[in-house]
Amino acid sequence: MSTNTQKLRVLRSRTDHDLLILVQRELDRGFALVDVATTRNSALFAQAEKAYQTANLLLPRISGLIEEDRQGIEAKVKQLRSRMDRVPVYANVRPCPASVAS
Secondary structure (H helix, E strand, O other): OOHHHHHHHHHHHHHHHHHHHHHHHHHHHHHHHHHHOOOOOOHHHHHHHHHHHHHHHHHHHOOOOOHHHHHHHHHHHHHHHHHHHOOOOOOOOOOOOOOOOO
16 A cells, blocks of 8 residues: 555545534534524524534535444434424414503
8 A cells, every 4th residue: 555545544534533523513513502592583593504404414424434423423413403393483472461560
């Protein structure tokens, strides 16, 4: 094996590792944001959606991931999507009667 091939393998391994960390951080970010989003129209939900999309986009690009780890990450992606689907479209706003002290 040539030195260049070995260098490329090491570089690919580092890239895969960095991508994995990035995907995990985006998923963590998405979970944190979706937990505080009140509606799907909120800015926090939009950020959670972006984190979900980024993780979903980067995951297939990680070539050196063993199948067990890939399945674990994919399960987290599905869990995030499920939690996002449970966020209401609109907030339940009920009018509260005003009380006036006399």
